[in-house]
Each structure stands twice: as structure tokens, then as C-alpha cells.
Amino acid sequence: MEEKLLQKVAITITDGDLANADFLCPICGKSKIIFSFTKIPSSQRFGLFIECRNCGYRQHYGLLSKPKNFREDLVIEEYQELENQVAKLIKKDG
């Protein structure tokens, strides 16, 4: 059930109406979620982080193409940093 709600939230963030992006956390329902787009280093891919600071739920999506709603000001540095770290780890393994 939560998965479906989250999918809906993620799709609205990437391609939907961000003017109404006032999303309650699908897990705890008590707090608004924080979201951030990210640019995946050394690829043309993008990422999306969704996090609830109330219950600590965090989800990351890999996006194959640039999301319609992508804007530089929707990239939160903290999450971009996480994305960079993950990219580094993957490089090490490969």
C-alpha cells in the first residue's frame, strides 16, 4: 500500500504538478516529506531522494532521463553529496 502511494508521490515530483507538491509522508502520515533531485556523476542519469524527517524513511530512485520537473534549485546539496558518495563506491567495486 505504501509502495503505491510512494510511487504516486515520486511520479508527481518528477512529472506532475509541483505547485501542489505538499506531500505527507506515506509511511507515518505525520510530516511532510523532503525531496531532492540529484545528478548522478559521470552519467546522463538523475536521481530522486525522498525523505521523511519524522519517521526517518528514505527512498532513492534512479531516473533514466531528465525529469520534466528537474530544476537546479531542487537539488539539495546534502543529497547531491550522498549521490556522489554512492557513485564513488560503485566505481570502486567496478
Ligand SMILES: [Zn+2]
Ligand atoms: Zn514519515
